Amino acid sequence: MTPLIDVMLVLVVIFIITAPLLASSIKLDLPTTEAAKAGDAPQSVTVVVDAVGQTYLQDRVVALDELVRQLQLLAQANPQTEVLLRADKTVPYGRIVEVMGAAQTAGLSRIGFVADAPAPAAKP
Numbered sequence: 001m002t003p004l005i006d007v008m009l010v011l012v013v014i015f016i017i018t019a020p021l022l023a024s025s026i027k028l029d030l031p032t033t034e035a036a037k038a039g040d041a042p043q044s045v046t047v048v049v050d051a052v053g054q055t056y057l058q059d060r061v062v063a064l065d066e067l068v069r070q071l072q073l074l075a076q077a078n079p080q081t082e083v084l085l086r087a088d089k090t091v092p093y094g095r096i097v098e099v100m101g102a103a104q105t106a107g108l109s110r111i112g113f114v115a116d117a118p119a120p121a122a123k124p
Contacts, residue, residue: 027050029051029088029089030086030089030114030116031089031115031116032115032116032117032119033115033116033117033118043078043080043081043082044081044082044083044084044112045057045071045074045081045082045083045084046058046084046114047067047083047084047085047086047099047103048085048086049085049086049087049088049091049095049096049099050088050091051088051091053091053092053095055067057070064098064099064102067102067106068102068105068106069106071083071102071103071106071107071108072106072107074106074108075106075107075108079108080110081108081110082108082110082111083103083108083110083111083112084112084114085099085103085111085112085113085114086114087099087113
């Protein structure tokens with residue numbers, strides 16, 4: 001029984017280490033801010049806008065009208081769902097506003113912006 005418990009604990013540790021690495025497969029150059037924190041809200045959906053302005057919902061490419069339809073379904077299931085917006089720092093502000101408008105049209109008003117924490121400054 002003890003070896004089985006050891007194996008299970010090793011598997012749990014491996015899962016804990018690898019799960020954050022699988023969070024998103026879309027490469028972005030996120031802006032940095034001191035307020036960036038690890039972890040997502042329990043009731044959230046991720047919307048990504050890459051450097052060329054392509055929109056993704058949960059790592060699937062979607063058009064703006066399809067994004068509204070998908071977010072409306074989520075809003076019907078839970079109106080408190082938070083939209084986590086990950087956008088490349090080179091994306092024009094107008095494109096970000098379009099995505100935010102799509103979320104609000106769908107009935108989701110809780111929008112969070114995801115950013116990277118800045119690299120620690122080198123000490124002399």
